[in-house]
Amino acid sequence: MTSARDLLTGTVSIPSLSGEEGPVAEYLSGWMAAHGFSAQVDEAGNAVGERGTGPLTVVLLGHIDTVPGDIPVRVEGERLYGRGSVDAKGSFCTFVAAVAALPESALRGARFVCIGATEEEAPSSRGARHAARQYAPDFVLIGEPSGWAGLTLGYKGRLVVQARVQKDNFHTAGEGTSAADDLTEAWFRVRSWGAAEEGRDHPGGGIFGAVQATIQGLSARTDGLAQVAEGTFGLRLPPRLSPEAVEEALSALLADLPVTLTFVGHEAAVRHGRDNALTRALRVAIREQGGTPVFKVKTGTSDMNVVARHWPVPTVAYGPGDSSLDHTPNEHLDLAEYDRAVAVLTSALTRLAATTGN
Incomplete structure (x- = not known):
């Protein structure tokens, strides 16, 4: 997991307020290009990386901007402190690390598109609105902290x-x-x-x-x-x-x-179904790691609200971290939880790529 942790630390270490995501998008696209992705920074400033050629398309959409607040980036024990560690660079790095670790069999079964979106913390949601017009996925994951055993189905x-x-x-x-x-x-x-x-x-x-x-x-x-x-x-x-x-x-x-x-x-509020190929794959993977899957709905909003009407397909928000730490001066991510979330998602995507429908 060293490379995955390095990705996370490097991403959190680059400031990226809404509208100022350029440097972190370049860093992420460079990391993805060096780890088997076809990568670019698109017209909306999103960091986009693709792997796989299979018939299914899985979009993993997370945001790479943060709210203001200078939290010195540091590792204390198994905790990474820094603005965006939980909300929501940790979730997007989970996506990227998991897709980078997929076996060839999964890449033959699906096309995986990781999108590090801009301006989610701003009213514009620029990155997600741009992405919604570019892709027609079969399954969608939204990068938001749910806890490694949590699956978020809806937002107000x-x-x-x-x-x-x-x-x-x-x-x-x-x-x-x-x-x-x-x-x-x-x-x-x-x-x-x-x-x-x-x-x-x-x-x-x-x-x-x-x-x-x-x-x-x-x-x-x-x-x-x-x-x-x-x-x-x-x-x-x-x-x-x-x-x-x-x-x-x-x-x-x-x-x-x-x-x-x-x-x-x-x-508009959104609430997705809890029984489909995506949720089943994630539940099995969580149990493999010794956890008990928990379905959640959130009182905030996310890019799930933005893309739901464009992508009426099975969708789940997933990512490590305690969402009560979002935007706080004590924002930090447990690195062991991050490792476990990467393992869960790698397993779940491998399983999902073997499906032919939902």
């Missing part, structure tokens, strides 16, 4: 509401509401709407079936003549609610308030 949807109130300034002793008052009322209504939706009957229940509403930003100012209040409200949506339907509902709900609304970040 998203809608971001940008609310703005502007009105003439007036003395605080006078009658009427301030811009901040109106913005606050808008938030209370959005929050109450989400709570009411949570109280409805929704299949699956739990947090995955509920609306989660949070304030992402608030500000208020005056220049002596006008008051301006602005807020950003983030909504996490269950599969039964499309972003478009929620936009329509909130526009009607706030129509009587002097608030201007802008809706961004539209992503």
Whole structure:
């Protein structure tokens, strides 16, 4: 596993904020080219490597950008610290290392395409949107931390509401509401709407079936003549609610308030099936390594949301690491878990390549 660990450490050591992935994409494409891949950096800045010539196409899509935050890259015992070690360079390096280790029999059974995508941590999801138009896979793996024995089948949807109130300034002793008052009322209504939706009957229940509403930003100012209040409200949506339907509902709900609304970040929720050739291969491989497979759904979003409507095929998110460490100052990956995830995926892809359908 030395080479696989070197790949991981080298990748994590190269800073790659969203929009600044060039150096790490070059590093990854170079590593893949040196390990039996046909590799390139594509038009979207993705690091792309292909192996195999078989009739099945398996796309392994992970992101190589990170959120801000300087965490000195270091190995302490069996832990690798560094921004992106968990979210989600560790997962993409698992993909690349596993495909590099595949036997010739697997390469005759399938074509494996590893895509290190750009700008997943940004609203653009540039890399995944580009990839979705380039390939027609039979199976898809999304690189996100699930734990080496975990298989993530779905992610909630998203809608971001940008609310703005502007009105003439007036003395605080006078009658009427301030811009901040109106913005606050808008938030209370959005929050109450989400709570009411949570109280409805929704299949699956739990947090995955509920609306989660949070304030992402608030500000208020005056220049002596006008008051301006602005807020950003983030909504996490269950599969039964499309972003478009929620936009329509909130526009009607706030129509009587002097608030201007802008809706961004539209992503529909997605949940894939748990019984197909891909999940079966992964379950067998996890058991081979002494684990018990666990199916999961996540309350965040990922590139799975972006590609689902383009690639209506068996899809699983997989990767080592504890997702509660995502974006934190203590982000680190257990290297023994990484090794085990590489072994699981190598075995699972070998098994998958021997299938003729799902």
